[in-house]
Amino acid sequence: MEDAGTHDACSPDLLYLKSSFLAMEPADYFISLARQSDGGSITERVQTFILEHCINSIEDKGTACNLTYMKNILKKVITAAESTHDVVVEGLYEQLAYYLTSHMDDDLLIEKNRIYRQISFLCSSGHDDKCLNSMNLVVPLQCSLNMLEGDTGCALWPSSLFLSELILSYPMTFSNKFCFEVGSGVGLVGVILKHVGASKVILSDGDMSTLENMKLNLELNHLASETMASQRICENPNMVECKHLPWESASESELQTYHPDIVLGADIIYDPLYVPHLIRVLSVLLRPLKFCSSERKAGDLSCYRCTRTTEDMNGDNSPNEAKEAPNAYIAAVIRNMETFNYFLKLAAEASLSVLDVTATMKPKNLLPYMLSYDRSSVHLYQVSFSCI
Structure with a gap:
């Protein structure tokens, strides 16, 4: 009793x-x-x-x-x-x-x-x-003691908490998907992605000390980290690839090799100097492998820009099973409207559609005890290539 x-x-x-x-x-x-x-x-x-x-x-x-x-x-x-x-x-x-x-x-x-x-x-x-x-x-994390001392990559930001709640609230959206996070910080989102069964997870950051802290956090959560893509990542379900990815120097040819199903980012729209580089990285990661044909039959509304096939992905002769086009989920607290408008402008120029889905993809309140976490301040944006 x-x-x-x-x-x-x-x-x-x-x-x-x-x-x-x-x-x-x-x-x-x-x-x-x-x-x-x-x-x-x-x-x-x-x-x-x-x-x-x-x-x-x-x-x-x-x-x-x-x-x-x-x-x-x-x-x-x-x-x-x-x-x-x-x-x-x-x-x-x-x-x-x-x-x-x-x-x-x-x-x-x-x-x-x-x-x-x-x-x-x-x-x-x-x-x-x-x-x-x-x-x-329960996710243990080593975080920055003072994020105002040039250690922002190791801080735990509201948008990262929001994305984590989102993934846990809609697990089937991310289960069995190849997920690529840009600006991964402490690695919380990666831990959550593995928890819901993402088939492959790549976490990236442009700061080496942040990357080392991220690897430690993966170990704390019984996940193995690998800095280079290898066969072991596919074989080990607990393996997460950690990638050093400065946006300004990221190679387009390297980015083109990934083909993720979903790209994620938390609080990555913060500095106007980095926005053009971020847009370039997103454009490459989200770029479909087939583009709309300039000649289409009358009444044919299909758009190859919005689909990928297993042949595209694997380069083999397997049946062309249609796959959804890649898209990104970016959680952000709008601290500077001018910077965010600049992001929207460059996104439109790059044929990226940015849709505010905050009202339609509401995460469950899974952190009711975190009174310091202002969920209402976070916006969720779905980014994908425009279908023209």
């Missing part, structure tokens, strides 16, 4: 609280969730949960966690409880004193300016499932 304490710890609000802690959500958001867990104040029940299922459980499992964050959480929890005259659980004081007086540091994480976050995708509300069964997918 399940005791009351176990049942209490499995409540959705407390599951969200632990997920927030593992994701290293900002302390103020964590405290907000803690208040919501018990009617507006941080009661002894909530404090005990934080102590046992957040602070102590991290230590017991030896999970790397930024100690500055731990100390900040403890201070905030104690201050919030004291402000409402709630009794503070003694263990919280003891833990804070321990961290304040110890000479521990974050070892290599401090040197690398990195922290570990665990992003939990909750594929149910938690009301029907028991306890952590509701936590269907």
